[in-house]
Amino acid sequence: MSEHTYPSVKDLTLEEKASLTSGGDAWHLQGVEAKGIPGYMITDGPHGLRKSLATSTGETDLDDSVPATCFPPAAGLSSSWNPSLVRKVGEAMGEECIQEKVAVILGPGVNIKRNPLGGRCFEYWSEDPYLAGHEAVGIVEGVQSKGVGTSLKHFAVNNQETDRLRVDARVSQRALREIYLPAFEHIVKTAQPWTIMCSYNRVNGVHSAQNRWLLTDVLRDEWGFKGIVMSDWGADHDRVASVNAGLNLEMPPSGTDDEIVYAARDGRIDPAQLDRMAQGMIDLTDKARAAMSIDGYRFDVDAHDEVAHQAAVESMVLLKNEDAILPLKKDAKIAVIGEFARTPRYQGGGSSHITPTKMTSFLDTLAERGIKADFAPGFTLDLDPADSALELEAVETARDADVALLFLGLPEAAESEGFDRETLDMPAKQIELLAKVAAVNPNVAVVLSNGSVVSVAPWAGNAKGILESWLLGQAGGPALADVIFGEASPSGKLAQSIPLDINDDPSMLNWPGEEGHVDYGEGVFVGYRYYDTYDVAVDYPFGYGLSYASFEISDVHAEKTGANTASVTATVANVSDVDGAETVQVYVAPGKAEVARPSHELKGFAKVFLKAGESKTVTFDLDGRAFAYWSEKYGDWHIEAGAYGIEVGTSSRDIAATATVELEGDGKSLPLDEWSTYGEWEADPVGARVVAAVEAAGESGTLPKLPDNTMMRIFLKSMPINSMPMLMSDGGRRITAFMLDEYAKLTK
Ligand code: BGC
Numbered sequence: 001m002s003e004h005t006y007p008s009v010k011d012l013t014l015e016e017k018a019s020l021t022s023g024g025d026a027w028h029l030q031g032v033e034a035k036g037i038p039g040y041m042i043t044d045g046p047h048g049l050r051k052s053l054a055t056s057t058g059e060t061d062l063d064d065s066v067p068a069t070c071f072p073p074a075a076g077l078s079s080s081w082n083p084s085l086v087r088k089v090g091e092a093m094g095e096e097c098i099q100e101k102v103a104v105i106l107g108p109g110v111n112i113k114r115n116p117l118g119g120r121c122f123e124y125w126s127e128d129p130y131l132a133g134h135e136a137v138g139i140v141e142g143v144q145s146k147g148v149g150t151s152l153k154h155f156a157v158n159n160q161e162t163d164r165l166r167v168d169a170r171v172s173q174r175a176l177r178e179i180y181l182p183a184f185e186h187i188v189k190t191a192q193p194w195t196i197m198c199s200y201n202r203v204n205g206v207h208s209a210q211n212r213w214l215l216t217d218v219l220r221d222e223w224g225f226k227g228i229v230m231s232d233w234g235a236d237h238d239r240v241a242s243v244n245a246g247l248n249l250e251m252p253p254s255g256t257d258d259e260i261v262y263a264a265r266d267g268r269i270d271p272a273q274l275d276r277m278a279q280g281m282i283d284l285t286d287k288a289r290a291a292m293s294i295d296g297y298r299f300d301v302d303a304h305d306e307v308a309h310q311a312a313v314e315s316m317v318l319l320k321n322e323d324a325i326l327p328l329k330k331d332a333k334i335a336v337i338g339e340f341a342r343t344p345r346y347q348g349g350g351s352s353h354i355t356p357t358k359m360t361s362f363l364d365t366l367a368e369r370g371i372k373a374d375f376a377p378g379f380t381l382d383l384d385p386a387d388s389a390l391e392l393e394a395v396e397t398a399r400d401a402d403v404a405l406l407f408l409g410l411p412e413a414a415e416s417e418g419f420d421r422e423t424l425d426m427p428a429k430q431i432e433l434l435a436k437v438a439a440v441n442p443n444v445a446v447v448l449s450n451g452s453v454v455s456v457a458p459w460a461g462n463a464k465g466i467l468e469s470w471l472l473g474q475a476g477g478p479a480l481a482d483v484i485f486g487e488a489s490p491s492g493k494l495a496q497s498i499p500l501d502i503n504d505d506p507s508m509l510n511w512p513g514e515e516g517h518v519d520y521g522e523g524v525f526v527g528y529r530y531y532d533t534y535d536v537a538v539d540y541p542f543g544y545g546l547s548y549a550s551f552e553i554s555d556v557h558a559e560k561t562g563a564n565t566a567s568v569t570a571t572v573a574n575v576s577d578v579d580g581a582e583t584v585q586v587y588v589a590p591g592k593a594e595v596a597r598p599s600h601e602l603k604g605f606a607k608v609f610l611k612a613g614e615s616k617t618v619t620f621d622l623d624g625r626a627f628a629y630w631s632e633k634y635g636d637w638h639i640e641a642g643a644y645g646i647e648v649g650t651s652s653r654d655i656a657a658t659a660t661v662e663l664e665g666d667g668k669s670l671p672l673d674e675w676s677t678y679g680e681w682e683a684d685p686v687g688a689r690v691v692a693a694v695e696a697a698g699e700s701g702t703l704p705k706l707p708d709n710t711m712m713r714i715f716l717k718s719m720p721i722n723s724m725p726m727l728m729s730d731g732g733r734r735i736t737a738f739m740l741d742e743y744a745k746l747t748k
Helices: 014-020 074-080 083-099 129-144 173-180 182-191 212-222 239-245 257-265 271-292 301-315 362-368 388-399 428-440 476-484 528-533 678-683 685-700 710-717 721-746
Strands: 023-025 041-044 102-106 149-155 168-170 195-198 228-230 317-321 334-337 374-376 403-409 444-449 465-468 517-519 538-540 551-562 565-574 580-590 601-610 615-622 629-631 636-638 642-651 654-663
Touching: 014 257, 014 271, 074 083, 074 129, 074 301, 083 102, 083 129, 083 271, 083 301, 102 271, 129 149, 129 173, 129 182, 129 601, 149 182, 149 212, 149 271, 173 182, 173 629, 195 212, 212 239, 228 271, 239 257, 239 271, 257 271, 301 476, 334 362, 334 388, 362 476, 374 388, 388 428, 403 428, 428 444, 444 476, 465 476, 551 580, 551 642, 551 654, 565 580, 565 601, 565 642, 565 654, 580 615, 601 615, 678 685, 678 710, 678 721, 685 721, 710 721
Parallel strands: 041 102, 102 149, 149 195, 168 517, 195 228, 334 374, 334 403, 403 444, 444 465
Antiparallel strands: 317 465, 551 565, 565 615, 580 601, 580 642, 629 636, 642 654
């Protein structure tokens, strides 16, 4: 540990080391003043800074925080499919942390949106781990480029709010490795977040804070994580077990540092483990020291608002645009209906609640830009029944307009951290209002505000246009105006499938669990991996999103660059007279596999900005992991030899062209034994030589001949060879013995 410049853990007393493993208060690390270790501030996250004004009381005050730029929450930003934009957001957040002397911002959260009803879907990125990891990494890189840390959360498997503090998420190793861990893995390996926050729940029986397999075996030993792990707020239930598992920091502190001291003295904690955990805390402080020493820094409020604005523009997904109802003409007679146009729902509820530096609603923006429109709120933003006077006013406002722009969505009471939604539907009063407006004016465009998917199909017939705007942060008003009036073309793509019915969702059979546990019975078949593999109709597929421009993908080629790697190129052309952006998506479709695999999985994407008439060629490099699955048999990633389709398209259901590569496979094989089936012997290179010897011996008469009847051969194929006597009695025993003998000789 001599490489550390200031105090090494060796310079600390046992009590001081123990003290470093818990916070100083709810929002500070516990420094060791005597040794020059400061107790820096750490605070929420994730889509902007929530520095509570009641900083040291430890009480949760979700609304009282210093003004900070409110960027679009992940529900929106993830739809941008633009990692470099995400990075800009991260850089801006890092600067705000410097001003506010915050050493670590608590985010991003990259748990998988397993089910759209999940209460925190608004602050998670996607149903797809590749997309989640490759976008959210921008936050980590951006913030940390400013010398401030991030806390990648919630590690791991926090996919529901119901019973979140104790639920046991029971997940197969394969689903963990392929779905629930890869976003964390990618970010750890490429960006080394300074900290990781564990989740509240249990993972396969063990609370995350005490889960050595997660915090040490996988995170540090396999992935090479160098930072510290902190508990989610109140997630550490056993200080000693947590330190032993690899948790560096208990937040907020429970005042039990003595327990760590006693445990280190009586051998329940290995002193070397305590040293590692405490040294991690010293290193974290050391990393933040330069940025935290900057005094008087002021971030550029307007420049950050502009970043939030750009991010909001790219967060919107145009779902439907019949008769090109959008963009609107500024001089059209426009009726704006819906309270959300005046009182935007711009962020989610709970610990991520930010006090924005500015707030411009859509109506404010119209006024600022001198665009005339008649407004009627139509409904109230609560769960009360419809108000007929408001409805009547809205219908009358819409009646003579050229177009009615309806702002609908989920009010805050319907969606937040802390609980899961019970229905995919929007409040009935809004759907009814839409029907009434559509009855007097067929030119209706709906703008949606919601943190997670809502059902669209039941009411879509009443709207010619549907713009899914998610939660857009503080600059949603101007961003909406840009898109609605055509200053910018919509370019967002769905990071989450929109099902026709929530009961189509593969996790519904096990949602949200019972008696303290939830079984992830759908395994790796989450979201489009299920819908596309089992051909289940969806309303709007993963990756989908329209533009005012039109694009064409052509010249799709794939070639092998190694035994199990490939490079893909495709040309994308803007074939319209409007500027815009298309996101080219690459899905790998495994052929026949030994395990049940999704029909295809996202393994690359590129958002390409194209002027009218312009075209560009994009290249994607696919590494071995793009083709691998997690094999429980090998306890490792496994690439089977064979043909793989490489699909290039604009959503999981709009594939423009498919190229094929023939991979050699990773050559992994397990030793054969009496429990290996005859078919497994045939498929194995050495086993096949033994099988050939058995057949030859059968021909020459030195061993009994294997049955050649088709049915018997089918039985034989799936039979462990120690069951051969079932088919051939004593002769079978001789064959088994011969095979094991030959194999031993060949593998000696
Ligand atoms: C949330 C975390 C948050 C922490 C601190 C917890 O309840 O799960 O995401 O960072 O509180 O506010």
